[in-house]
Amino acid sequence: MNQNRQKKEPGTLWFWICGRLISLAVGCIILIAFLMWLRFYVQNKWHEYRMPEDVRAELAVLIKNPRLNINRYHEIIDTWYGLSYSDPSMGVMDWLVLGALILFFIPVIVLITLKAARPISRHIGRLDRAARSVSEGGFGFKVPVPDTLPLELQRLSENFNDMSVKLERYEKDLKKAHVTLAHELRSPLTAATGRLQGMIDGIFEPDEDQLKMVMRQLNELNRLVEDLHLLKLADAGQLNLDVMPVNLSDIVREKIAWITPSAKKVGVDIIHHQKQTITCMADPYRIGQVFLILMDNALRYAADGRVLDISYRSSSEAVVVVFRDSGPAVADNFLDSIFSPFVREDVSRSRHSGGSGLGLSIARAICEAHGGRLSAEKNKGKGLSFCITLPRH
Known part of the structure; x- marks a missing residue:
């Protein structure tokens, strides 16, 4: 079997239940009908077996064309099959056989249904115990996710495990x-x-x-x-913003003038690429806070790089302000946690560290309150780049 073939997508719960129930019902009906037919087939063969060879041959001809001798045809049938054979209604024995088959298949259907429903019941029980454990503070509890489960239960289990880990x-x-x-x-x-x-x-x-x-x-x-x-x-989504049309480059230039004395003390040269007016809808005070936080962050942690480069990218939908330093970068596993409150790496960029560790958390929160985002990525050479993305409208 080709190992690269994609794994078959599990069916939904609706098709999982309907498929099994319909298959069970149709299968039972077909099997009961087959057994009823088999009873009459065996009975007919028994009657044929009892007939003399010449009578059997004569009946075979008459079955194909009873009009050749209709009286002889009925005579043979009545003699060897019985007078009740020509009665079109179901006899007592037929009803007894049908009732016996139904009584036999009822427990079979029940057992097969219980066996088919058992995996779902067992897994829901696992989810119940896991949810109870999480509700009591046992975070991190996981449940196995068998491939045989319906799609909804697999996704529910995977989402539960992700929630528990988070x-x-x-x-x-x-x-x-x-x-x-x-x-x-x-x-x-x-x-x-x-x-x-x-x-x-x-x-x-x-x-x-x-x-x-x-x-x-x-x-x-x-x-x-x-x-x-x-x-x-x-x-909590309760940060009040005084949103208005602002020129981001003017705010950046104002914050650069504010922080330049501190930058000179640590030997950092701030390069501002201002080629055009960059406007968007924002709260100038809060966005100024973000710019000042990122500049202060570069002075604290990336002063060894001696350069802080500020540039812009814009489109009809969004504006991006990039703060690129050349200082020591952070470890890859730390990059995702850099915006968490009170997080400060013990080495590298924290050599000249100070502050409480809330600055980047506040900067990201302000950007998200504007409907934008703040992200960080490692440069190809040295240092980090912080990208502020803000919607124009």
Whole structure:
């Protein structure tokens, strides 16, 4: 058999049930009719066997043309087959045989139906136990998916397994996020509390410098809370946007002017390819946040590349803004998680890292709130490219 031949697509549940039930019903009717015919066939052969050879030969001629001697034909039939043979109605024995066949096939039909329905019943039982396990917190529970099941049950089982795996991953990410969030909140709070306690205990003088240090920690804590609030609003679809026609290149140029002093400190040259006016419908403040996050991300993690290249692609339907750096890239298995909250790689791009790990999550949430998307891909040479896609209308 050719191994490259595609696997046969399983039938739907409707055809699976109808095919078996109809096949069972038709098969039983055909078998009962065959057995009834076989009874009469055997009976006729028995009567023929009892006849003398000359009578059998004479009857064979008369069967082909009874009008040759109709009286002799009926005489032979009545003598050897019986007077009831010519009666067109079903006799008592015929009804008894038919009833016996029906009584015999009823349990056969029941057994075959139960056997055919057993795989579906067993699999639904597995799904029930798996769903109960997931409802009790046992995420990651899977059910086998036999190829003999109808198409709907196979898809239901596969979707259930995918859901269970995603819930397990979500639970792990949620626990990890809670731990990280507690750490991120505790760090500035502990520093501010410790500094204030030191001033109360007389260890530090309550002068302007000490108060500024406390204020910086409180500002850091407030920024983190605001970021979390914005992210949750976006996740809930409640992020309010003031959408208007905007020139994206003007917003990019404004953010470049804002971040240029920081870029010079780390030795990063920002190249802005502005060949034409790039307009779309967007919230200028929120989109400005996205641009600033991506620029700050490049300064934090890709300063070794010394260059941040910003370019545009546009069509009648969408606008794409590309932020391409030349710093160290991230591992392939980390690329899918780069937009998750509080995710920061331990090596490579995180060598100069800082921040809470919420920036890219917020940037993607803002893009999705605009009906667009934010994606990342590795460059052919070095670094990463972040692509912002926004609908024009």
